[in-house]
Amino acid sequence: MPSSKSWNSWIAIGKVTRPHGVRGALKVLPYDEAAETLAEAESVRVSGRDFAVASARRVTGGWLLELEGVTTRDAADALRGAEIEVARDDVEVGEGEYLDADLIGCEAVDSSGRSLGEVKSIFFNGAQDVLVISDELMIPLVDEWIVAVDLEARRITVEPPDAV
Secondary structure: OOOOOOOOOEEEEEEEEEEEOOOOEEEEEEOOOOOOHHHHOOEEEEOOEEEEEEEEEEEOOEEEEEEOOOOOHHHHHOOOOOEEEEEHHHOOOOOOOOOHHHHOOOEEEEOOOOEEEEEEEEEEOOOOEEEEEOOOEEEEOOOOOEEEEEOOOOEEEEOOOOOO
């Protein structure tokens, strides 16, 4: 099981799409529609500033989020397009589970131990998440290709296609 050490302090979980109403509420589009992270968050980071969460509730197409200190439509509009982040330590995962963000910075190796490079980023291609390794190699984050994830060693063993 991974240690409690966080490699990425803040995890982006959604984006402010627009203000809602005149009292500073934000309409938020989550990156993971099923996640309940906003419902449980006591604080978030938006545009590099930390805010206490006054309320968060699901609405059609996302969440309505009210932040302490954001009390006008203009203040909410100033946050349009900003990512909503939560502290990594506030996001719980089960044993043997990880967040995609935990993989960034890990070394990717093939099953013989040959280094393929460092995971630089992860993106969703419409079908699955994809690891971007050293800005050149892309490996789908699917069970068929991911052999093992060792967060303690910061290492991911992959079985890439023959073309790699």
